[in-house]
Amino acid sequence: FYDVYECADGEYISIGSIEPQFYAELIEKLGLDPDDFADQHDRSRWLELKAKVAAVVVTRTRDEWDAVLEGSDVCYAPVLTVSEAIEHPHHVARGTFVESGGLKQPGPAPRLSGAAHPLWSVPRLRL
Secondary structure (H helix, E strand, C coil): CCEEEECCCCCEEEECCCCHHHHHHHHHHHCCCCCCCCCCCCHHHHHHHHHHHHHHHCCCCHHHHHHHHCCCCCCEEECCCHHHHHHCHHHHHHCCEEEECCEEEECCCCCCCCCCCCCCCCCCCCC
């Protein structure tokens, strides 16, 4: 069930709950029947069960799912636009995006031991 799912508002969430404890919490948070999803590794049912996950996810908006899943042990993230990613608290706290020439763009990676990295010449994002 490691995939991207469409929500009621046309936005998307990603789900990657593979380990048993995370998978169990996913089933609980989505309100799915645990008996129906008990045999997680039965590949013959994956398409059917994935369709059931998709049918539930599409009943709420991305923000509604964020309210349910954020902070839980479900391996989940909202799929963000570039503009949203730039402003997301996770990226802001880590300095993931930098400004160069008045434009925000992904900063150089990897960042090693806090050493300063000059920006190299890359195509700039226009938002």
